Amino acid sequence: MNVLNKNKVYLFDTNVLIDLSVWLPVSLNKVFWEKLTEALRDGVWILLDVVMNEIRGDNDGLKDWCKNQEKSGFIKNIDDIHRERGIEINSTYKMIDETSFRSTVDTYLIAYAEANGLAIFSRESRRKKLDDLYKIPDVCKVLNIPTLRVPKVFFELIGYKN
Secondary structure, X not given: OEOOOOOOOEEEOHHHHHXXXXXXXXXXXXXXXXXXXXXXXXXXXXXXXXXXXXXXOOOHHHHHHHHHHHXXXXXXXXXXXXXXXXXXXXXXXXXXXXXOOOOHHHHHHHHHHHHHOOEEEOOOOOOOOOOOOXXXXXXXXXXXXXXXXXXXXXXXXXXXXX
């Protein structure tokens, strides 16, 4: 369910932030990252603590930007209710890789969106085969959680023109 709804509040998946930081590096695209900060400040977009904590590696610009959002109080925290619902979601729709524990945050993202009536912006595609793990778009479709996948639509929603 890929929707453009200017009245909806959206959550970021980690892959979106990483992709954006590659396409529009923080050090070279101050205007874009300031627009994104404004969207977080205004509550139009939400960045969760668990998503921020997934950002690792050599992406210092993005890590620093996230730390600044946290210092400014723009990061939302999940709680035990979201964690418990995430476990329920994974029990019904197997999302977490039991070997690497990848996609654990995805279940929390969905639980938070479901509890708060939010949409999710993720670059994930649907699963390809029935025996593949479920992906964010698969579970969101079943739970009627709106999703956004197209960056161009995201840019329009935050009022950014490149």
